[in-house]
Amino acid sequence: MLNFALAGNPNSGKTTLFNALTGSTAHVGNWPGVTVDKKEGVYKKLDENVNIIDLPGIYSLSPYTPEEVISRNYILDENPDCIINIVDATNLERNLYLTTQLLEIDVPVVVALNMIDVVEKNNESIDAKTLEMKLGVPVVSISALKENNVDELMKKGYEAAKSKRKAHTILEDTNLFHLVNDCRIAFEAIKVNNPLFHAVKLVELDELETKDHPELVHIVEEFKSTFKDEVFGSDFEAIVADSRYKFISKEFANVKKTTVADEEKVNSVDSYSKSDKIDKVLTNKWAGIPIFLVILFLIFHLTFSENIFWLGKLINSDSFANSEFFAGTIWHEGGINSPGVILQSLLIGATDFLSSVVASWLSSSASWVSGLIVDGILAGIFAVLSFLPQILLLFLFFSILEDSGYMARIAFIMDRIFRRFGLSGRAFMPMIMGFGCSIPAMINTRTLADDKERTATIRVIPFFSCGAKLPILTAIAGGIVTYFGVGNADVITYSMYLLGVTIAVVSVLLMRNTSMRGKVPPFIMELPQYRMPGFKPLMLHLWDKLKHFIKKAFTIILASTIVIWFLQSFTANLRYIEQADPNEIADTEFEDLATENETYKNALLSEEDLEAFDDSGELQVSFSDVMTYYDEIEDEIEQGAFKENVLTPVLLASYDSYVEEINDKDYKDQNDSILAHFGTALTPFFTPMGFGSQLSESGWIFPVSAATGLIAKENVIATFQVLSQASSKVEIEEANTDEEKINAYITLYNIGLDEDGVNAAQATISSTGVNIAGLIAFIAFNMLTIPCFAAVATAKAELPDKKIGKTLVFWLLTSYVVSSMVYLIGTYVWTIAIFASLLAAAITFIVIYNKNHPVYE
Amino acid sequence: MQPIEIIVLILAPSFVLFILSSYIYKRIKGLPTGECADCGLKKASKKLIKYYRKHKKEYN
Numbered sequence: 001m002l003n004f005a006l007a008g009n010p011n012s013g014k015t016t017l018f019n020a021l022t023g024s025t026a027h028v029g030n031w032p033g034v035t036v037d038k039k040e041g042v043y044k045k046l047d048e049n050v051n052i053i054d055l056p057g058i059y060s061l062s063p064y065t066p067e068e069v070i071s072r073n074y075i076l077d078e079n080p081d082c083i084i085n086i087v088d089a090t091n092l093e094r095n096l097y098l099t100t101q102l103l104e105i106d107v108p109v110v111v112a113l114n115m116i117d118v119v120e121k122n123n124e125s126i127d128a129k130t131l132e133m134k135l136g137v138p139v140v141s142i143s144a145l146k147e148n149n150v151d152e153l154m155k156k157g158y159e160a161a162k163s164k165r166k167a168h169t170i171l172e173d174t175n176l177f178h179l180v181n182d183c184r185i186a187f188e189a190i191k192v193n194n195p196l197f198h199a200v201k202l203v204e205l206d207e208l209e210t211k212d213h214p215e216l217v218h219i220v221e222e223f224k225s226t227f228k229d230e231v232f233g234s235d236f237e238a239i240v241a242d243s244r245y246k247f248i249s250k251e252f253a254n255v256k257k258t259t260v261a262d263e264e265k266v267n268s269v270d271s272y273s274k275s276d277k278i279d280k281v282l283t284n285k286w287a288g289i290p291i292f293l294v295i296l297f298l299i300f301h302l303t304f305s306e307n308i309f310w311l312g313k314l315i316n317s318d319s320f321a322n323s324e325f326f327a328g329t330i331w332h333e334g335g336i337n338s339p340g341v342i343l344q345s346l347l348i349g350a351t352d353f354l355s356s357v358v359a360s361w362l363s364s365s366a367s368w369v370s371g372l373i374v375d376g377i378l379a380g381i382f383a384v385l386s387f388l389p390q391i392l393l394l395f396l397f398f399s400i401l402e403d404s405g406y407m408a409r410i411a412f413i414m415d416r417i418f419r420r421f422g423l424s425g426r427a428f429m430p431m432i433m434g435f436g437c438s439i440p441a442m443i444n445t446r447t448l449a450d451d452k453e454r455t456a457t458i459r460v461i462p463f464f465s466c467g468a469k470l471p472i473l474t475a476i477a478g479g480i481v482t483y484f485g486v487g488n489a490d491v492i493t494y495s496m497y498l499l500g501v502t503i504a505v506v507s508v509l510l511m512r513n514t515s516m517r518g519k520v521p522p523f524i525m526e527l528p529q530y531r532m533p534g535f536k537p538l539m540l541h542l543w544d545k546l547k548h549f550i551k552k553a554f555t556i557i558l559a560s561t562i563v564i565w566f567l568q569s570f571t572a573n574l575r576y577i578e579q580a581d582p583n584e585i586a587d588t589e590f591e592d593l594a595t596e597n598e599t600y601k602n603a604l605l606s607e608e609d610l611e612a613f614d615d616s617g618e619l620q621v622s623f624s625d626v627m628t629y630y631d632e633i634e635d636e637i638e639q640g641a642f643k644e645n646v647l648t649p650v651l652l653a654s655y656d657s658y659v660e661e662i663n664d665k666d667y668k669d670q671n672d673s674i675l676a677h678f679g680t681a682l683t684p685f686f687t688p689m690g691f692g693s694q695l696s697e698s699g700w701i702f703p704v705s706a707a708t709g710l711i712a713k714e715n716v717i718a719t720f721q722v723l724s725q726a727s728s729k730v731e732i733e734e735a736n737t738d739e740e741k742i743n744a745y746i747t748l749y750n751i752g753l754d755e756d757g758v759n760a761a762q763a764t765i766s767s768t769g770v771n772i773a774g775l776i777a778f779i780a781f782n783m784l785t786i787p788c789f790a791a792v793a794t795a796k797a798e799l800p801d802k803k804i805g806k807t808l809v810f811w812l813l814t815s816y817v818v819s820s821m822v823y824l825i826g827t828y829v830w831t832i833a834i835f836a837s838l839l840a841a842a843i844t845f846i847v848i849y850n851k852n853h854p855v856y857e
Numbered sequence: 858m859q860p861i862e863i864i865v866l867i868l869a870p871s872f873v874l875f876i877l878s879s880y881i882y883k884r885i886k887g888l889p890t891g892e893c894a895d896c897g898l899k900k901a902s903k904k905l906i907k908y909y910r911k912h913k914k915e916y917n
Contacts, residue, residue, distance in 0.1 A: 362861070365861050365862065366859065368862075369859075369861055369862050369865050372865060373865065556876065558872070558876075559872060559873045559876040559877065562869050562870075562873050
């Protein structure tokens with residue numbers, strides 16, 4: 001099978017072309033450094049299949065960055081049958097620099113003039129024939145995004161691959177050509193492949209070349225002693241580079257032409273391209289960052305808000321169709337739901353229906369079976385899946401920002417700020433990828449040449465909350481709003497994301513001023529043109545994300561929920577914990593009264609509409625039917641009488657039975673489970689963070705949920721849901737009077753009926769006694785602590801040797817300190833003075849120390 | 858014991874053991890575990906394995 005390599009500058013469209021040719025779903029980004037490693041695919045439309053290799057984006061074949069070394073080594077050692085050099089037609093001169101280097105290799109080359117549609121849209125054209133003549137290799141105009149002419153390109157490549165090509169260099173007309181020729185002859189003598197390329201590199205005193213062939217360096221040194229250029233002296237590398245650019249300027253100045261008749265319009269100072277006009281606003285020195293923060297907030301608002309654009313006050317029940325579908329799914333009393341929340345509501349409706357069907361199907365089976373399947377597996381999996389719409393929506397928005405070209409601008413804007421903290425804007429790109437997943441973000445740090453910068457970036461990437469942490473943020477934020485009635489879910493979520501970013505910046509500042517002091521590397525980046533993201537690539541990204549998420553949910557998370565259910569359902573001596581079920585107790589008491597107590601039976605019979613008994617006198621309703629009937633009675637007096645005669649006897653009897661059961665010395669509940677023992681042992685460590693020993697007996701739920709997040713962050717909420725569903729719920733309120741007993745039992749009964757688990761989660765929050773500061777500290781801890789095992793493994797692979805240990809300590813320490821600060825300041829506001837003083841002392845010490853111990857490089 | 862109980866009793870632990878053992882096996886053999894989205898898809902991971910086996914010498 002033939003091998004074709006795709007080589008070109010970053011952002012020239014290599015990966016877009018790769019996807020178009022191979023039908024693959026390789027990730028496409030619009031800023032440099034997205035493709036770090038090689039990708040392979042197969043093109044099947046020619047007489048024989050062709051293997052396509054997508055090389056990293058490079059500006060030249062020098063040995064300064066890992067991508068350049070990878071591409072160079074591949075081309076020279078793997079001998080591809082053809083190199084397809086993708087050239088961005090909107091930026092011809094800059095892209096042709098690499099082309100001139102590729103022509104010096106004895107490999108067939110075909111130049112693909114990509115983005116030709118953008119050139120035509122700008123009222124310009126490129127004379128491909130002239131370009132072909134001057135370069136001496138085939139040139140094909142294509143649009144990789146629209147898949148125009150790509151088959152023609154491959155045909156040309158196939159024809160070129162069938163014939164040998166002799167390398168040539170543009171240095172033929174320069175003063176150095178004689179030296180290049182001498183070196184070429186020397187390389188041919190020692191039978192080195194691609195002698196011309198190696199000769200030019202040797203003349204430049206290329207690092208890799210001089211290392212591989214030290215015996216030939218003397219040829220260059222001897223020539224150097226007698227040569228001097230007016231401008232560059234004897235810096236041959238500079239002379240060669242200058243020669244290339246002069247050649248490109250001279251030979252290709254007239255290749256690009258304008259097609260607009262009115263040239264004055266085109267040449268006018270005010271005729272900026274569309275991208276430039278947009279950049280004047282979006283990359284403005286003062287407005288750039290506020291605009292970015294607004295866009296980011298808008299994204300979160302459209303994904304999480306339950307009162308979109310704060311239109312809540314305009315809503316009343318007459319404004320919209322008064323149907324169950326609209327109410328709750330699309331709007332509620334507080335306002336109109338955002339698209340993310342609407343999609344989530346629809347999915348929750350479907351999963352709730354599924355859970356109730358399964359629960360009714362299993363109602364006659366053993367309690368542990370329905371417990372495992374309904375309260376364990378389904379509760380855990382559906383808790384995680386319910387966030388899928390919002391994760392996908394968030395991912396879609398970020399992909400749009402990325403593919404449109406805006407993300408590259410953010411890196412440019414952020415460079416100005418990041419530089420003060422010891423990072424270049426180039427480090428911002430992997431961090432932004434961290435919003436999707438930490439693993440590819442950490443891999444992407446290979447684009448950072450400086451080791452210290454790379455280590456610092458890898459360490460802070462997990463602070464940019466990935467998609468897996470989103471359920472934690474959303475669920476807890478929603479819990480704070482619902483249970484405590486404070487704030488908006490989208491504002492809390494947005495604030496927590498910003499907290500992660502702030503902690504990342506502070507951490508980098510600390511590292512770069514203490515253990516990792518050094519110069520910030522320069523940052524040069526090409527800003528691509530703005531363009532409308534393609535619908536197909538966006539949908540392909542989402543599809544990939546969806547498949548991966550569902551696969552993870554039904555493998556790792558499913559296995560975890562089964563294990564968690566087992567550990568919290570059995571005691572240490574493997575006795576199944578059969579918890580008191582208030583609904584079951586109420587149903588039993590109701591049946592006993594209805595069948596054995598004549599007075600009660602008569603009371604039921606007097607309610608003709610209830611139809612409690614069938615024709616043969618058999619009871620045909622349950623206690624939940626009775627409760628539903630009670631809610632539907634409109635007349636207050638009738639309702640009061642019904643409550644006294646029908647509900648009260650059952651509720652009082654149920655209350656006594658329930659209390660008797662849970663006070664039985666042999667009674668076990670979730671706090672006696674295996675998991676509770678582990679969790680209780682962990683709680684002291686979490687006390688400074690607000691979810692440790694200060695909570696009630698069932699407070700171990702928080703540390704256990706956090707611990708399961710090490711397997712996969714989605715597990716935190718899945719665990720929380722499993723534990724909430726199966727807990728012995730709220731400890732039944734103490735009651736002395738009949739009225740208090742009735743109210744306490746009704747509360748307990750309704751929690752048991754709660755299908756979507758919201759009441760269960762709220763009951764759990766209530767029973768543990770955690771406060772708002774503790775919940776926010778819980779979110780902060782999960783956001784900042786050690787990420788999932790997969791991310792840790794990736795960090796270990798990407799970090800320099802022996803740094804993973806210190807990195808793990810760094811993550812633990814940061815999450816511990818920040819969460820403790822959040823809880824302490826949130827609960828005891830005066831502690832802010834203590835922390836401020838400590839911070840000021842630390843900063844003073846660091847500044848004085850650095851002044852007395854400068855670092856020289 | 859009801860049939861559903863027997864089925865659940867067999868399937869649940871088997872599934873957990875299967876997930877755990879396949880994860881450990883992949884880790885030992887250096888195969889993609891599927892945790893990362895880039896290699897999580899079967900098609901991509903098979904290609905990766907094929908490429909690794911073809912270019913094993915380079916990695917060693």
